[in-house]
Amino acid sequence: MKQSFLKASLALVTCGLLAFGAGHARADEQKLPSGLAYDQIGQKIEDYYHKNEKTSAGLAAAVIDKDGKTLYQQNFGYMDKEKKLAVDDDSVFEWGSTTKTTVWVSVMQLWEEGKIDLKADIRTYLPKNFLKNLKYSKPLTMLDLMNHQEGFDETTLYLGHDKSLEELLKKDQPPQTYQPGQVTAYSNYGTALAAYIVERVSGQSYADYVHEHIFQPLGMKNTALKPDLSDNAFVQEKRKSEKTYDSKGQLMGSSFFEVGLYPAGRAVGKMSDLKLYAQALLEKKLLFKKAETWETFYSASYKYPEADIPINAHGLWSTEYENTRTLGHGGNTTGFTTSLLLDLKSGIASVIMVNQGHETTFTSDMTELIYGKKKSASKEAVKNFQAGFYRITRTFNQGPLSLMKMVPMTSHTLYITDPSHSVAHQGFWTAGEKDGRYVISLPISDYVKMSTFDVIKDYAFVIFAGLALAYVLLAYLGAILIKCYRLIFRKQEQNPAPLAWKLWHYLTGALILLLPVNFMTAISTIQATASTASSRWQFMIFALVGLALIASGLLPFVWPSLFKQASKARNFLTIATSSAAFIMLANILYWSLYQWWLL
Secondary structure (H helix, E strand, O other): OHHHHHHHHHHHHHHHHHHHHHHHHHHHHOEOOOOOEHHHHHHHHHHHHHHOHHHOOEEEEEEEEOOOOEEEEEEEEEEEOOOOEEOOOOOEEEOHHHHHHHHHHHHHHHHHOOOOOOOOEHHHOOOOOOOOOOOOOOOOEHHHHHOOOOOEOOOOOOOOOOOOHHHHHHHOOOOEOOOOOOOOEOOHHHHHHHHHHHHHHHOOOHHHHHHHHHHHHHOOOOEEOOOOOOOOHHHHHHHHOOOEEOOOOOEEEOOOOOOOOHHHOOOEEEHHHHHHHHHHHHHOOOOOOOHHHHHHHOOOOEEOOOOOOEEEEOOEEEEEEOOOEEEEEEEEOOOOEEEEEEEOOOOEEEEEEEOEOOOOOOOOHHHHHHHOOEOOOOHHHHHHOOOEEEEEOOOOOOOOOHHHHHOHHHOOEEEEOOHHHOOOOOOOOEEEEEOOEEEEEOOOEOEEEOOHHHHHHHHHHHHHHHHHHHHHHHHHHHHHHHHHHHHHHOOOOOOOOOHHHHHHHHHHHHHHHHHHHHHHHHHHHHHHHOOOHHHHHHHHHHHHHHHHHHHHHHHHHHOHHHHOOOOHHHHHHHHHHHHHHHHHHHHHHHOOOOOHHHO
């Protein structure tokens, strides 16, 4: 009897200890990479929102785990602050560049079927002579497109739905500045090109392919993809009632626009749909049939030089945190920002959507509540970094828009002493020699170090152009003041200038003043339409004005009798006006402003 009692007691204690240990193990497992317990993240996010509520608009946030469990989901704020239209489960958000992940999933599905070779030259899948601006003989592969290493310059996004992907991609091709695989330079054009290849290989329009192979299998019934959102009536109508705000929470308006290269960033839908998409990616279900495809998709396709750390995994950007790493993609439109992150190690994913353009407080900084503090560059990297002038690779390096990189508001040339405090928004970076260049390696776009000579040369052309403009304005102002003085005091002009000289002097000045006005109006047109087509004629004006400036600048030399027997002041004006004409002509040539055919 005693023996039975002792055995029973021992078994009870053993089971209790085992249960206690298992409970502790489960408790340890129920923590996020940041160290927070699962049941704490909701309160932390809510506290964070209220702390930043004054600069917010609308927010939808969700945190899920690999078992399909929603750890936290909540809506905050308003889709229309003025009308107090609250964010709810029916609100729709623009994905922005998060849409690009559907391109890479589509590509991997076709790779799985043996229809696309990631390492083959993409010209294999395109019509003959489709790409006309390729500068290098090195093959351009699908992996280059996935890594944003095709070497293309920046390009505009056509606003409209009246043209097919093929039309847009064939007509508006950016120049290729870098050799494929050399540097990372984020490219909407490259992603849309990959989507067009999906069309060519599958035989379906890209929108139809995504609906059939991604949205429908996942039950995503409330997401539109086409430029005008016509593929989902609910989303199209719902989006029209919503407003957008800037990063400070100030009203921008409805900001309803279309994107011709829609695979690069047009998806719009409910949070619940993007959450379903994130769950499928995290749980590795439905989208691919083979485990090998998932493994390949999530493997590093490009790493930081000199470091075994991925920058990109077949189209998904890597973000380094101190305790973990995420793969995913963010997105920005005029009035929305989205973040989708997957922590495959911990089995956690997050989806954050706001109706604020270029917002980072929630879509970037708040993620540290989930995944922990972002990892920074090593002390050795900071110590060995070469300070100097750097230019982002994602810019207009060639053609008539190359001057854009010198415009103060869009300047892509920076003097950098520590990338951590200026350009490394993701936290981690490396720097070093790469293909004969010193490069800061980052997700999205690298920064390339410039020689002092190139910096001086660029700024010299701009500064001299500024001096030429200042001279013309002062000449006009001086002439007006002198004319007023003579009228008031009835003074007669001694040794008046010939009419031909006056016409030459003031018409040349007018041509010089026309150039900055024409450039700014052209840029305004491009920004308003997100297309260079309507501004092409304005760059033809640069070519015509350039020819006129050649004639005007040479006139004092080919018609010297017009400029003889002039006063010293008029001789000075002649030399100055002719010099100003040549300076502006030099800028037209240097910045390729005359090359309208490249637009």
